[in-house]
Amino acid sequence: MRFKILALSALLLCGHAMAETQSIIDLQANQQHVRAAKNPAAVALIPANYPFAVPGKLTVAVASENSPPLALFAEDNKTLIGSDPDIAQLVADSLGLELNLVPTSWEDWPLGISSGKYDAAIFNIAVTKLRKTKFDFATYRVDTLGFYVKSTSKINSINQPADVAGLRIIVGSGTNQENILLGWDKQNRANGLPPVQPIYVTDDAAANLSIQSGRVDAYFGPHSTGAYKAALTGKTKMVGIGPNVAYVAVTTKKDNGLVAAINAAINGVIVSGEYAQVLNRWGEHDEKVPRSIINPPGIGD
Structure with a gap:
């Protein structure tokens, strides 16, 4: 290391x-x-x-x-x-x-x-x-929870339910952020918007690979961890935070x-x-x- x-x-x-x-x-x-x-x-x-x-x-x-x-x-x-x-x-x-x-x-x-x-x-x-x-x-x-995407992504803002419609988003199972994402998806479906696709990965390396390869659109998780990786590699960027602190x-x-x-x-x-x-x-x-x-x-x- x-x-x-x-x-x-x-x-x-x-x-x-x-x-x-x-x-x-x-x-x-x-x-x-x-x-x-x-x-x-x-x-x-x-x-x-x-x-x-x-x-x-x-x-x-x-x-x-x-x-x-x-x-x-x-x-x-x-x-x-x-x-x-x-x-x-x-x-x-x-x-x-x-x-x-x-x-x-x-x-x-x-x-x-x-x-x-x-x-x-x-x-x-x-x-x-x-x-x-x-x-x-x-x-x-x-x-504080943050939404992070590949640094070259065309996604520049995720701050409300409609912003996640149709996206593939990495999220941890059984976490606060999963509850938020699924709640937003429920609102979107009720409004006729495309469903979000939660993506569950086994480890951090798999998450990084999925983001960089384009297999997923965003990661939603602890801001401190996301900010650390963004600063370390420059390969991801923050585009929004979750609704709850x-x-x-x-x-x-x-x-x-x-x-x-x-x-x-x-x-x-x-x-x-x-x-x-x-x-x-x-x-x-x-x-x-x-x-x-x-x-x-x-x-x-």
Whole structure:
């Protein structure tokens, strides 16, 4: 893997205007996690005799696929780095626990949390009304979704349902963005417009190949990941954002009590500055939250 300093130009829509921000992602410098001090107030909120998946450790599920800046493997091809692993490290440090990161698939984390295989999942998980029936959430970021197309594409704007009519769009199964895309498609069909074709791929490499070969028209997913790839290769461009901005949260099993300690841990590093350090170095400063909230209103509320 080639590591270099990357100038990340992130295009964000503010109302109807496009604003451009720029930050530096230095993958070489970001090989080591940001660390935090133990937070006694957060530790005190851990439920008595809490059954950690691995005693003395905080076991956290994170993405197994390279999806920078959220998660990727370091130069040793073993260590997970990225903004999500960094947040996991801050929470574990604050709770006085060793971090046990477990790379896994998106489909695995819900069952893993419910079964106790993982204490938490930090997976760019958006808070939704449905998910709150099974899980507890402590917010740590806002989730902006972006539409990206090949840089030479004639598509210049995707901002409303009619814009996706008849297009082939890569989207993740079971995700917030899939729900949005299918909702837009339902509106289009009711209005007599051509249906959208959701495309599901197995990994990031397949998504990139599909975009560049012309087999699909667009990708709809996390803005931070799309912006990173666009800046890195210049082969894609952002043409719009999704209609909703949702909270992204550390996810735990419903009513097991751990979420309060995690919430306190996140708020502690927000105050002490390590939280901002993480988001700044991964180019996600636009998505920071002023404080962590437990089970806030989510998509569908």
